[in-house]
Amino acid sequence: MAEPLATEPKSVHTTAPHVEVRGLSIRFPVGRSGFWGGTTRYVHAVDEVSFSIGRGETLGLVGESGSGKTTIGRAVLRRIEPSAGTISFRGDDITTTKGKQLRELRRHMQLVFQDPYASLNPRKTVLELVAEPLIVHGLALNPKDAREQVADLLHRCGLPADTVDRYPHAFSGGQRQRIGIARALALRPEFIVADEPVSALDVSVRAQVVNLLQDLQQELALTYLFIAHDLSVVRHISHRIAILYAGRMVEIAPTHAVYDNPMHPYTEALLSSVPIPDPPLQRERRRIVLTGEIPNPVDPPPGCRFQTRCPLVHDRCHGETPKLEEKQPDHLVACFAR
């Protein structure tokens, strides 16, 4: 039985973490250098990232392209092997789980993809698409049962009953994303990684899908890792928010704290860059426009990754890496200046 759903971030925080990541680092080889090609060069995609998510909680994972947010999402689901660090689910270390146990584990953790146009096989009907996980995991007794379960899932996701026998091309982006969500829910998972689930959708439809995800969380007591680059959407769905920059976590705090009192200079710049649909306000707004470039992840400079663009940079930032520290209750920041 799932624990009661928390609406306040604080109450969630006291329960044991549902998902926990400690010191996660992920490197990808990108070619060789040296005289005989003996030295492999690596992209440091994710570096020493730690966080936990409580049961029924939504953690928003925010970062720009190349910040490692998708890589973290995949690693948590054990789709990418970490180079270092541990991943725990329901209190068990799952970093090295293999074979049958891993497959059993996958039932409980599912992924909703970003692009509803690319993530559904165009040659399968909606029935086949949504029933596939049920069949793979042996959760459908017979074709009739599978059909009933699929119909129920589609209904839950707000799709009409005649959806089952049609192909993905017959649906709009928002409807396809609903199909993707139904498919992810088929195995009745506890934990869902939603990787930019609304980025590809139009504004008027985006809200429909965000609301659906929120309703499903209420009904099924789901835990979400919600990956996004759009700070306005994340605010509405997340209990807590983690900000990534170039593979490192720079700030993690309850949602209201991130928006009302951002402490890392990157978070501040990111928030001030989001345009607000209110012309007089937007014209008068003080904005921090960052200059400079994101460091090359193949040979990141020593010290803070944000040093090349930071308005508050000083000597210490060049040599030493700031650790994520609790600067205020539940508000962790990795910055020497704060």
Next chain:
Amino acid sequence: MNSVNAAPSLANPAEKEAPLLEVDHLEVQFFTRRGTVQAVRQVSFSIERGETLGVVGESGSGKSVMAQTLLGLTELPGRITGGDVRWKGESLVHDASATLARVRGNEIAMIFQDPMTSLNPVFTIGTQISEVLRRHLGHTRKQALVRAAELLDLVGIANAAARVKQYPHELSGGMRQRVLIAMALACEPELLVADEPTTALDVTIQAQILDLIGDLQRELSLTVLLITHDLGVVAGLCNRVAVMYSGKLVELASADDLYANPAHPYSAGLLRSTPRLDVVMPRLVSIEGTPPDMISPPPGCPFAARCDLAVTECLEEMPGLHTYPDGRKVACWRAFEVGRG
């Protein structure tokens, strides 16, 4: 109203010159195997010298297709089937190949959404900017390269002299968009058409590019047509905003008026469903339903099926674009009734 403050660079209205660009009952259709897609339907508006006009709409609203007609870029199976686009009184649609060759890239320049695919990967940045200068202004190769470096400097690329020798893959997305803006500005155009210039970029880079467009607009007294789906992007940059839905222009108003008091239910819905960074809402508001199929659009208002205010009239007859006393244009039988009881 404070729309005057909003438009410091707007030309003195007393001069009463003809609009720079006039789109007149424009119709664009795509002839596909499934049928004729009515992408742009009877769209009319004009752009005054020095203003920044935003065109807002969701995917399939016809905003990009409309923009392509301004530069004669409509490609088959698409065809302009009616109406006209006039640049300083000259048609860019009818018998326009000579006019287009002169105007395109010279007086009207365009930047596109995707800076990753808009540059040719096998030529250096310098060569690609030079091409425009040599083609339209008759620069020599050497002159053109010097000018190319100046242009890169103008759009805020540091170390421009070295950058001209680099290839597109050596630059980040934001840098490439700057290069494309430099290329668009090469002939000192009067009108810059920017089709979703920041959609492919990260927010912090988007802020840089929007600032750049704003600065250039002021410094070079550029006229800008900004096409976007993001109401936030429009808010900081545009004097006037045109809202498109299903190939129709549904509302045209000053930016301040539109955001403060949208007259068309779709404009209102779009604003309501745009989550704001500075406002916490318990629940996001969405517009239920989806836009109509553009092959057989409904006879009445295309938004009627999703509209809370729709009456029988809306389903039967398409409302025309009506000009109201406050100067805004709205195509709705129940304009200004949004949010009233």
